[in-house]
Amino acid sequence: MKTAAPPKTIRVALVGNPNTGKSTLFTALAGVRQRVGNYPGVTVEKKTGAMRCGDKHFELIDLPGTYSLAPRSPDEMVTVDVLLGRREHTESPDVVLSIIDASNLERNLYLLSQVLSLGLPTVVALNMVDVAKDRQIEIDAEALSQRLGVPVVEVQANRRVGLEKLQAALAAEAEQAPRERENPFPPAFQKHATELSTWLNENSSRPVPTFLVERLLLDGDGYLEGELLNGTATAGSQKLRAARESLAAAGMPVPAVEAMSRYDWVARVVNGVTRRPDGHQHTTTDRIDAVLTHKVWGTLIFIATMAVIFSSIFNVAQPIMDAIKNVVDAFGGYVEGLMSEGALRSLIVDGVIGGLGAVVVFLPQILILFFFIALLEDCGYMARAAFLMDRLMAGVGLSGKSFIPLLSSFACAVPGIMATRVIENRRDRLATILIAPLMSCSARLPVYVILIGAFVPAQYFLGGLLGLQGMVLLAMYSVGAIVAIGVAWVLKKSLLRGQTPPFVMELPSYKMPSFRTVFHRMWERGWAFLVRAGTVIFAVTIVVWALAYYPRAKEQVAADVAAQRAAVQNDAAALAEFDKQENIDDLEASLHQRYSFLGRAGQFIEPAVRPLGWDWRIGCAAIASFPAREVVMGVLGVIYQLGPKVDVDNAEDQNRLASQLKAAKWDDTGKPVYNLPVALSIMVFFALCAQCAATLAVIRRETNSWRWPIFTFAYMTILAYVGALLTYQIGIRIIS
Amino acid sequence: MTRVAAELEVGQAGRVARVVGVDEIGRRILEMGITPGAEIRRIGTAPLGDPLEFEIRGYRLSLRKHEAQQIEIEST
Numbered sequence: 001m002k003t004a005a006p007p008k009t010i011r012v013a014l015v016g017n018p019n020t021g022k023s024t025l026f027t028a029l030a031g032v033r034q035r036v037g038n039y040p041g042v043t044v045e046k047k048t049g050a051m052r053c054g055d056k057h058f059e060l061i062d063l064p065g066t067y068s069l070a071p072r073s074p075d076e077m078v079t080v081d082v083l084l085g086r087r088e089h090t091e092s093p094d095v096v097l098s099i100i101d102a103s104n105l106e107r108n109l110y111l112l113s114q115v116l117s118l119g120l121p122t123v124v125a126l127n128m129v130d131v132a133k134d135r136q137i138e139i140d141a142e143a144l145s146q147r148l149g150v151p152v153v154e155v156q157a158n159r160r161v162g163l164e165k166l167q168a169a170l171a172a173e174a175e176q177a178p179r180e181r182e183n184p185f186p187p188a189f190q191k192h193a194t195e196l197s198t199w200l201n202e203n204s205s206r207p208v209p210t211f212l213v214e215r216l217l218l219d220g221d222g223y224l225e226g227e228l229l230n231g232t233a234t235a236g237s238q239k240l241r242a243a244r245e246s247l248a249a250a251g252m253p254v255p256a257v258e259a260m261s262r263y264d265w266v267a268r269v270v271n272g273v274t275r276r277p278d279g280h281q282h283t284t285t286d287r288i289d290a291v292l293t294h295k296v297w298g299t300l301i302f303i304a305t306m307a308v309i310f311s312s313i314f315n316v317a318q319p320i321m322d323a324i325k326n327v328v329d330a331f332g333g334y335v336e337g338l339m340s341e342g343a344l345r346s347l348i349v350d351g352v353i354g355g356l357g358a359v360v361v362f363l364p365q366i367l368i369l370f371f372f373i374a375l376l377e378d379c380g381y382m383a384r385a386a387f388l389m390d391r392l393m394a395g396v397g398l399s400g401k402s403f404i405p406l407l408s409s410f411a412c413a414v415p416g417i418m419a420t421r422v423i424e425n426r427r428d429r430l431a432t433i434l435i436a437p438l439m440s441c442s443a444r445l446p447v448y449v450i451l452i453g454a455f456v457p458a459q460y461f462l463g464g465l466l467g468l469q470g471m472v473l474l475a476m477y478s479v480g481a482i483v484a485i486g487v488a489w490v491l492k493k494s495l496l497r498g499q500t501p502p503f504v505m506e507l508p509s510y511k512m513p514s515f516r517t518v519f520h521r522m523w524e525r526g527w528a529f530l531v532r533a534g535t536v537i538f539a540v541t542i543v544v545w546a547l548a549y550y551p552r553a554k555e556q557v558a559a560d561v562a563a564q565r566a567a568v569q570n571d572a573a574a575l576a577e578f579d580k581q582e583n584i585d586d587l588e589a590s591l592h593q594r595y596s597f598l599g600r601a602g603q604f605i606e607p608a609v610r611p612l613g614w615d616w617r618i619g620c621a622a623i624a625s626f627p628a629r630e631v632v633m634g635v636l637g638v639i640y641q642l643g644p645k646v647d648v649d650n651a652e653d654q655n656r657l658a659s660q661l662k663a664a665k666w667d668d669t670g671k672p673v674y675n676l677p678v679a680l681s682i683m684v685f686f687a688l689c690a691q692c693a694a695t696l697a698v699i700r701r702e703t704n705s706w707r708w709p710i711f712t713f714a715y716m717t718i719l720a721y722v723g724a725l726l727t728y729q730i731g732i733r734i735i736s
Numbered sequence: 737m738t739r740v741a742a743e744l745e746v747g748q749a750g751r752v753a754r755v756v757g758v759d760e761i762g763r764r765i766l767e768m769g770i771t772p773g774a775e776i777r778r779i780g781t782a783p784l785g786d787p788l789e790f791e792i793r794g795y796r797l798s799l800r801k802h803e804a805q806q807i808e809i810e811s812t
Contacts, residue, residue, distance in 0.1 A: 068767045072760065106793045107769045137794075220758055255758060259766035263774070276794060280749065280777055285796065295783045387798050391784035394800070502764040503787060504803060507796040 009057045010174045011091070013083055015115055016099035017108050018065035019380075019508035021127045024517050025099055025157035026062045029167075032520065034062075036528055038704045039087070043426070044078045053167035061093065067107070069114040070215060070258075072223050073426055083118055084209050094174040096122045097166075099157075102132035102139055103509065105274055106266050113262040116150070116181050118211050121173045124152040125166055131509065135283060137276040147269045149179055158514045184265035185214070188250055189257060192243040193217055199239060200228075217243060218258045285380075285509045292384055302388050305381070306407060309372045313411040314442060317364040322649070324364070328357030346549055347542075350644075355541035358627060359534040362414050362694060367526050369408050369415040373422075374521035378513035382422065383505055390503060396485050397492035399423070399503050402432040406484075409439035410477075413695045414533075417702055418525060425501035431491050433702060434712055437695045438484040440477045440687055443629045446648040447686045448476050450633055454658035455679035472680075480687050483719060529698070536697035541627050544598075548624060548635075553595035560591050586643040593638050598624050612685065612721070613678040613728040615666055625691045632686065633657060640664065677731030681724040689720035739811065741776055742788065742804035749777035749791075750809035757806045769793040770807055 016022040027034070030049025037046045047062040063079045071077040078087075085092030098115050100108040115122060126141055145152035151169040155162035183190055197213040208216075208228060216224050217240065229236035244254045292298050332349045339345040376382040382404075390400030401423045409416030416436045423429040452469050459468040561584065568574040577583065593599050602620025609619040617639045625632035630648060637646030637653070640660035647653045664673040690696065696709040703709075744750055752774050755765050769792050770776060777791040787800045799807075 067764075070763070070767070104793075104795045107795060110767065110769065221760060221763075253758075255763045256755060256766055256771070259769075259771045263769060263771045280791065281794075286779065289780065289789070289796075293780060293782060293789070299783050383798070387782050387787060387789070388784070390798075390800070391782060391786045394786075499760060502761040502803060503798070503800050504761070504764045504768055505787075505798045506768075507789060507798050509796075 009059050010095065010171060011059045011061065011093045012051075012095050012097050012170055012174075013061045013063055013093035014097045014099065015063050015079070015083070015111070016065060017067055017101065017104075017111055017506075019506060020065070020099050020101040020104075020108065021157045022065055022099050023062070023521070024514060025125060025127065025155065026060060027517070027520055028157050028160050028163060029058075030060045032523075034524070036524065039078050041704070042074045042078055043429075043702065043704050044075050045421075051167070053164070053171065056167070056171045058167070058170065060097075067111060069111065069118075070219050072219070072221055075426060077223075077227065080212070080215075083115075083120065084211065092120060094121065095170050096120050097125060097170060098122055099125045099127055102126050102129045102154075103135055103137060105132075105137070105139065105270060106263070109266040109269060110259075110262050112148070113184055113265055116148070117183075117214065118209075119178050119181070121176050121178060122150045123166070123169045123173050124148065124150055125157075125162075126152055126154045127157050129154050130156055131511065135276070135281065137274065139274045143273045144269070147273060149181060158517070182265070184261045185257070186252060186261060189217070189247060189252055189261070192247060196239060196243060200236070203236070204228075216240065217247075218255055220244065220254055283509070285507075288510050289384070289507070292381070293387060298384075298388060302385060305376075305385075306404075309369070309404075310407060310411065312372065313365050313369050313408060313415065317368050317411070318442075320364040321361050324361050325357065328353060328360070332357075343549065343552075347545065350549075351542045351545035354545065355538040358541050358694070359530065359537050362412065362529065363526055365412045366415045366418065366529050367522055369411075369419060370522045370525040371518060373404065373419055374518040375513050377422070377521075378511075378517055380508045380510040383507050386422075386505060387507065394503075396488045397500075398428055398431060398488060399425070399501070402428065405432055406436060406439060409436040409441065412441050412443070413437045413439065413692065414529070414698050417695065417698045418529065420702065427492075427496040427498055428501060430703065430708065431488050431496050433699055434491060434708065434715075435484040435488050437690055437692065437699075437712060437716060438480040438487065438688065440480045441629075441692075443692065444476070444686055446630050446633055446654075448473055448683055450648065450654050450658055450661075451679040451683055453654065454661055455674060455676050472683075476683050476687050479684060479723070483688060483723075487715070487719075528701075532701045533694065533697040536700065537627070537694045540693035540697075544624060544627050547597045547601070548593060548599075550597060551595070552592065556595055557588055557591040561587060582643070583641075586638075586641040589638050589644055590641045593620070593635070611729070612681045612724045613675075613732065614681070615664075615673050617664070618673075618678075618682060622685065622689075622691065625686075627693045629686055629689075629691050632691070636661070675735070677728045677735060680731055681728035684727045685720045685724035687720075688716060688723050690716035739809045740805045741770075741778070741790065741799070741807035741809060742801050744776070744778035744809070746778050746780055749775055752776055753808040753810040755807055761803050762806055765799075765803065765806060768797060770797075776807065776809070 014022060014026055026049065029051050034047055034049040038044070039046050044064055049060045051058040051060055061082065063082060066079060069080055071080050081087045082090065083092065083096065096115055096118070098112050100112060112124065126139065132139060141152045141154050151173055153162055153166045153169050155166055193210070193214050196217060197208065197210060200208045200213060212224070212228060216228055225237060225240065247254060247257065292301060332353045335353065336345060336349050376385065385404060386400030388400065389403040393400050393402050405416045405419040408419055413436045417433050420429050420432045423432060452472050456469045456472050460466065564587070565578055568578050599620050601623055603616040605619045606616040617636065621632045621635040621639065624635040633648040634646055637657055638644050640657070642656055642660060646657060661674050665671065666673055690713045696713060699709040699712055700706055739750065741750070752770055752772050754772050755762050755770060774792060779789040779791050779796060781788055787798045788804055790797050790799060
């Protein structure tokens with residue numbers, strides 16, 4: 001595709017430690033027009049953006065924050081592959097932009113040492129110079145640049161200082177030929193690496209870059225061996241083991257030799273270039289930590305912080321969500337008035353508008369949660385939260401980083417699952433994602449409230465202190481959490497088994513959060529949800545709408561209406577009531593539901609749900625609630641002829657529905673359908689089931705695979721069925 | 737008896753002798769700058785008794801007790 005001298009795009013890859021202001025720098029350079037996607041086959045997010053400087057065009061690639069370029073999993077391999085141009089359709093970047101926290105120079109230079117080993121043109125952005133100055137750390141950037149052999153530009157990403165100089169340096173460096181760089185490893189190591197490299201390139205179909213040969217020698221966990229020595233497994237592995245043994249014998253044991261060599265190199269680089277006060281410094285961060293990680297005050301402040309976050313996603317989001325529902329309903333009603341009755345109207349009102357509403361309604365919770373998460377991350381408290389909660393979570397095989405995602409899931413699993421991005425270990429993250437939907441979310445609440453109100457007696461014990469209804473509600477919240485602990489334990493022993501991952505976690509310095517960064521991250525999450533998960537939720541809503549609408553069994557409905565009318569025609573009062581248009585409408589809606597694919601499916605599965613104490617109507621409502629749990633009560637409302645406009649959050653409608661449920665009879669025996677064991681069985685089912693398309697769509701997005709949402713749906717449905725079965729069978733025996 | 741970093745008192749510092757173990761934890765500890773010769777200082781403890789907070793190379797790091805047991809301290 002060669003046109004007349006196209007302006008060459010300079011590809012820049014951004015690499016850096018976590019907590020260095022990397023995302024802030026990326027946003028400062030690329031602006032808010034960023035593209036977010038996934039690399040195929042892994043869960044790593046691919047973030048790119050464009051930048052212009054004069055006539056120079058840049059493409060920026062933001063790589064995940066990391067402390068090291070030693071790949072131990074496909075996710076970590078992505079960074080290395082992007083840098084080495086080993087991913088399909090992408091060449092190596094023209095320049096690597098390495099961002100370094102000036103207040104934490106030594107550890108940041110360790111990663112830079114690995115980056116320099118790649119042999120690519122590199123520019124260093126020295127960030128947070130102001131923080132370093134506050135701590136009396138002085139850095140001579142000029143001298144540092146000379147030692148490193150690459151340009152070093154001082155920046156303050158959050159204040160957008162130094163960006164022009166950085167752009168100019170990137171443009172200039174992209175045109176430089178790669179320079180020879182000092183190899184930090186001892187000569188004996190280099191000799192082994194060269195030998196291995198020669199052998200590999202003779203015996204491998206694809207050239208292996210020197211960087212990966214060194215890594216192969218250093219990374220003893222077998223991941224790279226599997227990746228690179230696939231075809232030559234035995235011979236290659238033997239050579240590798242021999243080389244490592246010989247190195248260990250010479251006092252250079254793998255993997256320690258890498259850290260020792262590179263940190264020695266770091267010491268040589270910083271010697272005389274930087275001055276930091278000798279000995280231990282009691283910093284502002286230490287003074288804040290003395291309170292925030294204090295046994296008593298720290299715990300209290302943590303609980304208060306979590307309470308604020310939790311009640312915000314629960315309570316602040318609720319009125320906004322209600323407002324969205326009202327706007328969507330009003331708009332649906334308006335459109336309904338414009339169109340004549342028929343399939344198209346129902347598709348647009350119940351399918352399209354309802355589907356859009358089902359997606360948008362999640363935004364308040366997502367935006368509020370990510371506002372807090374971004375805030376806590378940016379100021380440095382997030383790591384402390386994990387520090388405080390780690391002991392508790394380690395009990396179930398997870399780490400402190402799982403706490404906030406799981407807590408948030410009690411409001412809604414969708415933002416909770418999205419929040420698992422802070423967990424860098426893949427197995428921990430997956431375990432957290434898979435148990436998050438078991439936390440009793442706010443969508444389950446109307447189901448509990450209606451059924452408890454209708455079927456659990458309002459008895460009080462201990463002089464009114466303990467109410468039976470409240471205890472049942474608490475039990476419903478507990479059942480999910482307790483089952484989740486068990487599921488996490490089983491997952492960590494089976495599917496997600498492996499070594500306990502390190503919890504070696506940096507506790508970054510506290511700083512004032514940048515609201516630009518916080519709001520940007522909040523919108524980024526919200527947008528990612530709309531685009532990537534919203535489409536699936538929308539599609540599912542349309543499909544379920546179609547199943548509930550078709551086929552229109554008009555004759556059958558008309559015949560049933562006529563038959564029911566005939567049954568009351570001798571009673572004038574009943575007949576007058578029957579002939580009211582709204583009652584006929586509600587009856588017709590109920591009958592259409594019954595004869596729809598969905599209704600038939602409910603009748604088809606009745607034998608399977610009978611042991612749970614359910615009739616086909618409940619089975620049908622359970623299937624129909626697949627897009628969202630709270631739908632179940634609405635569907636029951638339609639079936640019990642309350643019409644399609646039942647509002648399960650409205651107290652009056654709740655009462656109407658409750659009295660309909662109490663009056664419901666089995667079709668064959670005429671006995672009441674609902675009693676306490678049946679109500680409990682329905683509640684347990686909804687506490688444990690995965691009837692939430694949004695959750696499954698978000699799991700699909702976050703794991704970048706259909707495997708895990710399918711797994712989640714399967715295991716939760718089985719648990720829900722077994723749980724409901726036990727509840728009913730035991731309950732009915734206690735009653736009788 | 738070799739001392740390990742987990743046994744440092746709060747406020748006490750020591751020089752790293754070696755990091756035991758070639759597993760992922762050992763490698764991560766090394767990468768984070770806890771290399772032989774580096775000074776490591778215990779800063780505090782989480783309210784539930786684990787993990788522990790350390791200072792290394794001018795920054796703060798949280799390590800679980802069993803992780804800090806892999807760091808041997810030079811005897812002085």
